[in-house]
Amino acid sequence: MSSPIISAENISKRYFLGRSRDKSDGIRHVLESAVRSPFRWLREHSLRTAKSQEEFWALDDVSFEIKQGQVIGIVGRNGAGKSTLLKILSRITKPTSGRVRLKGRVASLLEVGTGFHPELTGRENIFLNGAILGMSKAEIVHKFDEIVAFSEVEKHLDVPVKRYSSGMYVRLAFAVAAHLEPEILIVDEVLAVGDVAFQRKCLGKMEDVAKGQGRTVLFVSHNMGMVTRLCSHSMLLDKGRLTAMDSTETVISRYLSNGGELAGERVWSDPESRPGTRKLRLLSVRATHSDGKATGIVDIRKPLYVEIHYEVLQELQYGRVGLRVSTSDGTDVFSSADISNEDWRSRRRAIGRYVSRCEIPGNLLNQGIYMVTVAADTPYVETFFVEQSVIRFEVEQTGGPGSHDVDKWIGVVCPALNWDVEVCTAASPVGGSDNGR
Numbered sequence: 425m426s427s428p429i430i431s432a433e434n435i436s437k438r439y440f441l442g443r444s445r446d447k448s449d450g451i452r453h454v455l456e457s458a459v460r461s462p463f464r465w466l467r468e469h470s471l472r473t474a475k476s477q478e479e480f481w482a483l484d485d486v487s488f489e490i491k492q493g494q495v496i497g498i499v500g501r502n503g504a505g506k507s508t509l510l511k512i513l514s515r516i517t518k519p520t521s522g523r524v525r526l527k528g529r530v531a532s533l534l535e536v537g538t539g540f541h542p543e544l545t546g547r548e549n550i551f552l553n554g555a556i557l558g559m560s561k562a563e564i565v566h567k568f569d570e571i572v573a574f575s576e577v578e579k580h581l582d583v584p585v586k587r588y589s590s591g592m593y594v595r596l597a598f599a600v601a602a603h604l605e606p607e608i609l610i611v612d613e614v615l616a617v618g619d620v621a622f623q624r625k626c627l628g629k630m631e632d633v634a635k636g637q638g639r640t641v642l643f644v645s646h647n648m649g650m651v652t653r654l655c656s657h658s659m660l661l662d663k664g665r666l667t668a669m670d671s672t673e674t675v676i677s678r679y680l681s682n683g684g685e686l687a688g689e690r691v692w693s694d695p696e697s698r699p700g701t702r703k704l705r706l707l708s709v710r711a712t713h714s715d716g717k718a719t720g721i722v723d724i725r726k727p728l729y730v731e732i733h734y735e736v737l738q739e740l741q742y743g744r745v746g747l748r749v750s751t752s753d754g755t756d757v758f759s760s761a762d763i764s765n766e767d768w769r770s771r772r773r774a775i776g777r778y779v780s781r782c783e784i785p786g787n788l789l790n791q792g793i794y795m796v797t798v799a800a801d802t803p804y805v806e807t808f809f810v811e812q813s814v815i816r817f818e819v820e821q822t823g824g825p826g827s828h829d830v831d832k833w834i835g836v837v838c839p840a841l842n843w844d845v846e847v848c849t850a851a852s853p854v855g856g857s858d859n860g861r
Contacts, residue, residue, distance in 0.1 A: 427527075428489035429608065429640050430513065435522030436664075437483040437508050482508040483519070484664040492527075492607070495634040495641045497651035497658035497672055499679050504661040506644050510534055510610055513642065528607025529558050533597055542586035546577055546596055549585055553600045567603045574629070575599035576622075591807075595622060602629050609633060610642045623650075623812075630654055647812040648676050648795060649754020673753070680752055680793050680816070688712075688720035690814050699809035700800070703740065706809050707733040707777070709798050711817045722819045724838070726786045730815075732798050733779045740773040743808075745780040745800045750813070752793040757836050787840035791821045791832045 483505045490496055498506050511517045512524060514532035540549045550571055554564035572578050575595040577588070585593065601609060611630065627650060634641045634654075645651050651658060651672060658675040660668040668675050688711040692698040698705040710718045710731045722728045732745050746761030762780040763769045795813040802808075821832065832838075 428525075429492040429527045430488075430490040430642075431525040432486055432488050432513075433523050433525075435483055435486050435509075435512060435519040435524060436481060437505075437512065437517070438520040439480045439482055440478065481664050483512070485522070486661075486664075486666045487522075488659060488666060488669055490640060490642075492640055493634065493638040494657065495630075495643065495655045497655035497675070498642060498644045498661065499646075499648075499651060499658055499675060500661035503663075505664040506661055507534070507612065508664075509661070510612055510642065510644060513608075514610055526608065529605075530608045530610065531557055531601040531604065531606035532610040533601045534610070534612045540585050540593070540597065543584055545584055546575075546581045546588070549596070550600055553597075554604050557604050557606055559604050564604065567605075571596075571599045571603045574603065574625075591622070598626055598629075602626075602633055606639070608640045608642070612644045627654060645812070647754075647797075648680070648752050649750055649813070652676065652754045676752060688815055688817050689718040698735075699811050700734070701806075701808050703736070703738040703806075704743065704800055704808040705735050705737065706798070706800070706811060707735055709733070709796065709811070709814050711796070711815055720815075720817050722789075722817050724787065724789070724791060724819050724821050728784045728786075728817065730782045730784065730796055731779050732781075732800075733777070734800060735777050736773045736775055739775055740802065742770065743773055743800065743802050745778075746798070747782060748797040748799075749784070749789075750795045750797065751836060752795065752816075755836060757789070757794065788837055789819045790836055790838035791819050792836075793818045 486505075486509065498509065500506050508517070510532065511534065512519050513526070514530055514534065515526075516532070516534075541552060544552060550568065551561070551564055554561075554567075572581060575592075575598075577592050577596050580588065580592065585596070588596070598611075601611075609630070630641055630643070631654060633639050641654070643651065643654055655672045657670065658672040659666055660675045660679050668678055689708070690710075691708040692706060695705075698707065700706050708731075710733070711720065711722075712729045712731060713719055713722075714727060714729070719728075730747055732747065734745065736743075744761045744763045746759060748759040749757045751757060760782055762782070794817055796815045796817070797810070797812050798814055799810040800808040
């Protein structure tokens with residue numbers, strides 16, 4: 425039996441959450457106190473430090489093994505420890521305790537422009553990243569044309585990457601990481617920055633890297649469809665602990681049944697974190713009942729409303745906001761956009777805040793868990809944001825009046841279709857005529 429390519433033994437990572445000290449405690453005040461009463465200062469300093477620091481364990485006693493060629497998904501809520509784990513595996517940070525053993529070169533794509541020097545051109549950064557990965561110049565030259573073709577940044581290859589858009593950054597960074605043949609490829613949610621077509625392209629490349637070339641891939645995403653398609657097995661993190669490592673279907677089912685990260689509402693309260701561009705930014709996404717209250721549970725008989733709240737920062741002559749609804753295993757059910765409303769098909773959007781609201785009728789979706797992806801763009805010109813699986817809701821069969829049955833019907837949709845039953849030939853009475861009507 426082959427030895428694991430990644431082995432994590434009881435790894436934990438501790439951070440201290442400290443309160444900022446009083447600004448009046450300048451360096452002069454601190455030095456004077458220490459000189460005049462050293463013992464008293466040490467005692468007060470120790471007590472103050474203990475009070476101002478709170479321990480936070482981002483990872484707590486996590487152990488696992490991964491074989492060569494496995495493609496492992498990592499799922500969990502925000503703050504579960506996913507990014508911390510990837511940073512430890514990428515050797516960006518050290519664990520507080522425990523140890524990790526890795527065999528071979530590791531390429532990580534954890535955030536936009538990982539490992540890039542902003543002042544260097546795209547061409548120079550390809551060679552820099554290759555050297556960091558331990559590749560020889562000859563190996564990088566051999567792969568250079570493939571990297572450039574995949575990244576689609578050929579026209580900007582000799583421009584400093586600080587002038588690249590976030591999408592260009594991601595395309596080039598992923599192309600370098602995937603083509604320079606590391607034994608282990610680690611990819612975080614960063615791919616969500618790219619457009620949908622590029623995400624599919626990356627997914628195809630990762631499948632090729634894993635299945636065709638036998639390399640190991642660790643993949644973190646909130647897009648359960650992507651995880652299901654790419655990963656045969658996954659691990660579930662919850663509050664820094666590894667709570668499950670099994671088939672992807674089993675892990676995702678457990679994740680979603682516990683509420684998961686996703687719920688019927690997602691709000692970006694911090695302006696700096698809002699998805700979008702300087703023209704349009706996403707504020708929140710909500711699934712609501714007819715009373716306007718956010719919900720994650722829907723009665724199969726009743727309509728559901730998906731609200732997309734956003735802010736237009738520069739007047740748009742033409743734009744659209746839309747959504748895609750998918751099942752928990754990644755099957756697309758339908759997509760729609762607000763330009764279905766004829767009043768907004770060619771109407772300009774002035775600066776201000778908006779909400780685009782889509783009604784999903786009752787007795788349409790079957791029982792199950794559904795994900796909502798939202799996007800905004802000017803078609804064929806500019807994409808403002810694409811947020812994958814941003815909220816989730818569950819359709820429940822109540823068995824009450826208007827329900828089809830208490831059992832789940834086959835299919836993604838379960839519409840209440842109109843049926844008519846007509847008696848064409850009535851049974852004849854015994855010994856009577858054939859004329860039953």
